[in-house]
Amino acid sequence: MRATWDIFCSVVDNYGDIGVTWRLARQLVAEHGLAVRLWVDDLGAFVRLCPQADAQAPRQIQQGVEICLWRADWQVVESADVVIEAFACELPAAYIEAMAKRKRKVLWLNLEYLSAEDWVEGCHGLPSLQSNGLSKFFFFPGFTAGSGGLLRERELLTQRRAFQADEGMRLTFLRGLGVEPVAGARLISLFAYENQALAGWLEVLANGGQKAQLLVPEGRVLSSLQAWLGGAALQVGDTVQRGQLHVQVLPFVQQDQYDRLLWSCDFNAVRGEDSFVRAQWAGRPLLWHIYQQADDAHLEKLDAFLKLYKEGLSADAQVALTGLWHAWNTGGAMAQSWNQLLQSWPEQQAHAETWCLQRGSQADLAAALVQFYLNWL
Numbered sequence: 001m002r003a004t005w006d007i008f009c010s011v012v013d014n015y016g017d018i019g020v021t022w023r024l025a026r027q028l029v030a031e032h033g034l035a036v037r038l039w040v041d042d043l044g045a046f047v048r049l050c051p052q053a054d055a056q057a058p059r060q061i062q063q064g065v066e067i068c069l070w071r072a073d074w075q076v077v078e079s080a081d082v083v084i085e086a087f088a089c090e091l092p093a094a095y096i097e098a099m100a101k102r103k104r105k106v107l108w109l110n111l112e113y114l115s116a117e118d119w120v121e122g123c124h125g126l127p128s129l130q131s132n133g134l135s136k137f138f139f140f141p142g143f144t145a146g147s148g149g150l151l152r153e154r155e156l157l158t159q160r161r162a163f164q165a166d167e168g169m170r171l172t173f174l175r176g177l178g179v180e181p182v183a184g185a186r187l188i189s190l191f192a193y194e195n196q197a198l199a200g201w202l203e204v205l206a207n208g209g210q211k212a213q214l215l216v217p218e219g220r221v222l223s224s225l226q227a228w229l230g231g232a233a234l235q236v237g238d239t240v241q242r243g244q245l246h247v248q249v250l251p252f253v254q255q256d257q258y259d260r261l262l263w264s265c266d267f268n269a270v271r272g273e274d275s276f277v278r279a280q281w282a283g284r285p286l287l288w289h290i291y292q293q294a295d296d297a298h299l300e301k302l303d304a305f306l307k308l309y310k311e312g313l314s315a316d317a318q319v320a321l322t323g324l325w326h327a328w329n330t331g332g333a334m335a336q337s338w339n340q341l342l343q344s345w346p347e348q349q350a351h352a353e354t355w356c357l358q359r360g361s362q363a364d365l366a367a368a369l370v371q372f373y374l375n376w377l
């Protein structure tokens with residue numbers, strides 16, 4: 001009998017929680033043949049990622065995954081063989097009871113947030129004994145072999161390479177989004193939170209030596225873009241030009257389409273967790289707007305990633321990258337480090353591909369979870 005998996009997702013804010021769990025659930029079904037239920041407490045957020053879904057349905061099947069509304073008034077259900085609480089969300093007490101009572105033992109995992117910090121390897125896979133006698137294991141995604149790895153579908157890098165090698169495919173895709181590439185322009189995607197550093201970057205792009213075409217999916221950064229541009233509120237489909245800079249507002253697309261957008265661009269500004277990983281799989285230079293935490297804890301996470309990512313870059317390229325990422329995440333001045341980055345552009349491009357290939361040679365997160373379960377049995 002195939003193993004059953006329950007994934008619990010509480011949507012805190014934004015799309016990272018549901019983005020990660022939806023991607024994981026689909027992969028467990030498609031590549032590992034598992035029976036997966038995804039419990040989500042905010043179907044509205046889910047519908048944004050999966051527009052064909054029904055925001056009212058308590059249960060529905062989408063791409064082989066059973067999507068279940070996680071209601072506050074929990075109705076007792078039998079627990080699965082493997083239970084994942086994503087990002088330390090709190091499971092319903094009655095469900096935990098059902099796990100403890102189940103004849104066949106249950107693997108209980110807490111899937112943590114992604115971090116490149118050193119301590120991750122030491123904590124990955126550790127059990128914690130709960131008061132009801134069950135053990136909960138901490139599963140840490142990460143960038144190194146000693147971590148739980150990164151979400152990466154089996155054919156992703158092959159598909160990405162085929163797409164990038166075929167200019168026709170790229171053009172068809174972009175035109176499908178209503179984007180007509182501007183001749184000679186550097187194509188940039190922008191997905192970020194509200195960001196004070198944006199104005200400085202837009203300024204340097206507008207006054208740059210090369211044209212830049214900025215594609216901005218609908219979302220929080222539009223308010224910062226709007227502030228710089230002035231004028232009427234931005235809408236999907238709007239295009240604006242300032243000097244060398246051409247800006248276009250795109251719709252929020254499905255995850256697979258967003259991947260293709262990242263693959264199509266020369267440079268990707270991404271945020272949070274999932275888009276950050278997807279930009280790495282695009283094999284193109286990137287800029288990360290990290291999710292802000294109390295006491296600036298996120299800046300340590302940012303530096304931990306930079307420390308790993310910078311390995312193998314020349315000193316100048318490292319300085320440019322660090323300067324740019326710090327400015328972006330602290331509301332600093334972007335112009336100098338952007339211009340420095342342009343000076344090391346071919347190196348940054350080659351490095352992004354190398355980084356992607358290195359990470360791509362490690363086990364992916366879904367496979368690592370399945371292996372963890374098999375070892376535990």
Ligand code: TRH
Pocket residue numbers: 012013014015016017018019020049113191217219251252253254255256258271272273274275276291
């Ligand atoms: O939305 P986010 O800011 O999510 C964040 C982070 O995960 C953060 O760590 C977490 O603490 C917080 O949520 C609660 O960024 P992220 O992780 O990139 O998730 C966005 C998802 O949206 C991702 O799966 C990609 C997807 N996406 C689309 O499907 N279409 C689009 O057009 C765009 C721009 C994104």
